[in-house]
Amino acid sequence: MRKYLILLAGCPCTGKTYLVNKLQQQFKDSFVITPDEAKVLYADSVGFNSKAEKQALEHKVWHFYYGVLQLYMDAGKRIIISEYPFSDKQKKRLSELAQKYHYQVITIRLIADFDVLWQRRYQRDRSPERHLSHIMQHYHYGDKLEDRSLADDLVTKSQFYQICQTRQYDEFALGQLIEVDVTHFNQVDYSGLLAKLKQIIKQ
Template identity: 45%
Template sequence: MDKVLILLAGLPGTGKTYLSNIIKKELGTFYMLSQDELKEHYCEVYGYNNLEEKKEIEKITWQKYYEIMDQLMQIGSNVMSDYPFSQKQKPKIKQLVERYSYNVITIRLIADLDLLFKRQKKRDLDPERHLSHIVTSYKKGDYLADRSKADNLLTYEEFIKRCTTRGYNTFELGKLYELDVTDYSKVNYSKLLEDIMLWNENNSIKNSFLKARY
């Protein structure tokens, strides 16, 4: 694959990280650009005392995210990124894609919202998840033995509001594939990979034709 950006989009708790690992294994080298990992890093570096300060860290994170994407596209790296993308991110990503003539695939993951909330809650309570996601203040080294006592856990009402008002389930850029992951056992990941490889092959032929023509 040549100069491809894969965006793993869709609702929280749909298994975007799991899918990214499948793609990397089957489709070759991709630089994995994770907004979550960047945010966790800057929470470690700066810490925050309240949610307003946390928002400032998020601004720094997005600035760095686009900076890294720009650098990767300058050298022609294949890039994959997972996030519940919305219209907020679309203009900047589209600008970079057009500047560096990248081919884009959006894989949008959807599922039953009640089930997704249960997955999200389980994820937030997992000791492996970075604590900064569920507390209103954080500094490097903070630890909470009982995560159910975290003071910024997502409520059901807020989760549903985010999923239904932020456009997570409508985001798309470039070629769109949509997967229902309500039941993981029924997801045909092999078919998705075959479709992506076919799309890439056809796109490569088209690009070669255009180069030869002009």
């Protein structure tokens, strides 16, 4: 039985979470694991009191993420899906795990015009649906902030640009690469993408 690790890569706000849901509907036997889920888990269970503590917690997040991913692979799950703005920081470890457990890697890299991404990021960070820990330098379970524009860990447009460029989110690739332009969500051929994936995974 062939096994697959599908990585949804690209800058923040390219619609990776939306695509994960589409993939889960297509591949009923798939398992999903994302670093952001682990970030929220640790933020709610441990919390942090400063930017430095928040960054330190990320080390635990990645240890947890790779640990669960390895458990899924060791159990032989046929399709594992993960989404994140992956960069070269994660490439070596992901490649090692895929080789060790004989997984074929497929990277779906989502790209878009930067100004469009910034508008999406600006709105997302100020949405009440955004987990508060993502936009604060101090957070513990139960914290609330009605006016999200007052959050103390929001990024500026120039910071967002620098992050995307420095980490080269739009250049990440591991295994077979499929690139999709998501500048305009209503013009994305998600059905065609899913059909292409279905053909690859049938092989």
